[in-house]
Amino acid sequence: MNILNYTEDHHAFRKRFNEYLAREVIPYAAQWEKDHIIPKEAWKKVGQAGFLCTNVDKKYGGMGGDFLYSTIVCQELTKTCQTGLAMSLHSDVVVPYIDEYGSEEMKQRFLPGCVSGDIVTAVAMTEPDAGSDLSSLKTTAVEDGDEIIISGSKTFISNGIHCDAVVVAARDPKIDNPYQAMSLYIVEDGTPGFSRGRHLDKMGWHSQDTAELFFNDCRIPKENLLGEKGYGFLMLMGKLQQERLVCSMGAIYGARQVINGAVDYFKTTKDASGKPLSKYQAIQFALVEMETEVKIAETFVDKLIADHMEKKDVKTETSMAKFWTTDLANRVTGRCIEMMEDLGMVEQNPLVQAWRDFRITSIFAGTNEIMKFIIAKLMQL
Ligand SMILES: Cc1cc2nc3c(=O)[nH]c(=O)nc-3n(C[C@H](O)[C@H](O)[C@H](O)COP(=O)(O)OP(=O)(O)OC[C@H]3O[C@@H](n4cnc5c(N)ncnc54)[C@H](O)[C@@H]3O)c2cc1C
Incomplete structure (x- = not known):
């Protein structure tokens, strides 16, 4: 008895994806492990081939597929024994925040790039003193006119080195209740005050970049607030x-x-x-x-x-x-x-x-x- 009903379209997608992996990933996987990173180009290639963010709506460049496409990507990618091309993290963990909670303007701005691989994403919750307990987050977000100033640091962020857009959890220092104080913001690569720290050397997941991120009075436009203020948690x-x-x-x-x-x-x-x-x-x-x-x-x-x-x-x-x-x-x-x-x-x-x-x-x-x-x-x- 099959619990999951894969259609002919799913099978065809799996076949195309496996052909892609055989050509563009498997021959390089061992080298990527040794390098402790993948070339950023690999993200663009896989996006342009149509394998990123398969659930995103067609109007933003996606294929509007169901979650079975995500299972195929995860399953076949696992067989390549490399972790650097973290497609499931990007497509099924981070981009869904933008897809579900982002404004229409934000979706138009980010989703096509997420699909094409021009925008690699990361989500930054963990801090040097806040891992499991998110209520102890210290990174702050302070409104200043049309801008929000993000200050603080994050650690162990997957895709930290390659990311072009990071979903950052930060708190309003004026609100005492840590859960009501937390909001999510998108910080883009190149924003003054946003920098990367160490590329962390881990015991495993060698080809995946995991890094520290720093926000030093980093000013982002108010439009980069994701969803409603205070709803981050x-x-x-x-x-x-x-x-x-x-x-x-x-x-x-x-x-x-x-x-x-x-x-x-x-x-x-x-x-x-x-x-x-x-x-x-x-x-x-x-x-x-x-x-x-x-x-x-x-x-x-x-x-x-x-x-x-x-x-x-x-x-x-x-x-x-x-x-x-x-x-x-x-x-x-x-x-x-x-x-x-x-x-x-x-x-x-x-x-x-x-x-x-x-x-x-x-x-x-x-x-x-x-x-x-x-x-x-x-x-x-
Ligand atoms: C390879 C890698 C990639 C990561 N990628 C990301 C990422 O992309 N974005 C991101 O935000 N974070 C990321 N993380 C961070 C990860 O989510 C945290 O390491 C994790 O949440 C644990 O936090 P901590 O390390 O601070 O441990 P702590 O929270 O300090 O916990 C230490 C130990 O205490 C235990 N513990 C804590 N609280 C309790 C409790 N209430 N009851 C019982 N036991 C408890 C924990 O299980 C753990 O064993 C990544 C981590 C790794 C290793």
Whole structure:
């Protein structure tokens, strides 16, 4: 039984996207990992090929597709083992803020560039002293005539180096209640007072740029307020369902890659007597256990995708999926590496990169402890 109904159009899109990846991404993925960044050109190329922001309406240059196009992009991109071309972050996490909350003028100004890859986006919430607890944000936004002055710093911002437009969470210092004080603003590259700090060197996700951002009396036009003033926290919360779902998709599509790779490895690797390792019951049972868990998670995530597409409220379930699938991906990868013994440890083994990359997934988009904290609240515990 298929939970998700992919049409002929979806299949054709997947085929075109895979051809694109084979030509423009896979040959360069290893080099991008070594460089710890991708060339900015890669964003324009993929945008011009029609694979960014597939959900954006045709009148802004998008294809007006449903969320299944996002699942295809996420699934196929995961197989390339590179994280720099963070298409899901741009198309399914950041651009939806502009698409849903932006004024008509703002949409006309930004969305066509987001679709074409001329505008790479980022979202900046985290600060040196404010991660999980957004109520402790210190970045301020002060109105001054037709302008807003943003002051403060952000850290661990994905696409921080390449971004042309950043959705920044900042607070009005005159309002005491931190939730009512928070608004979202778009800061554009080149605005005086906006600068980038260190390009952070991470244990995984090497090809993805993650950076510090600084706002030093950075003056933006009032029109760059996203949505209504004081609704920043609610807007962030409103978009977390999709963000957590996208994280779960990335984790489970990655775990599927790992388990498929491990099954191949144990079937084709033989012991001294010529017996494939997959014929040993200890190996079989371990692979069966992991395959079972991955299959259960795939089914759960597919059901959440279907529910999300029907606009159901699945905040509790997507929070469950985020912590469970990212933990599962970590668990499966670690166990497979151990079962491969010495070969599991060599840098050339793709699972080594997967192990490093998955480690990060339990931290971003809300740590897995925070997911449990939210679920406990939603369960009224
Ligand atoms: C690779 C990467 C990319 C990122 N990209 C972005 C981005 O694009 N934009 C952005 O804004 N941020 C980004 N982040 C930041 C990320 O969202 C934060 O790291 C995360 O929210 C945790 O914040 P923190 O690191 O300050 O940890 P803290 O909030 O200080 O938490 C420290 C530890 O305490 C635990 N903890 C905190 N509060 C509670 C609680 N109430 N109950 C139980 N345990 C708790 C946490 O789970 C964690 O283990 C990124 C991070 C990484 C690593």
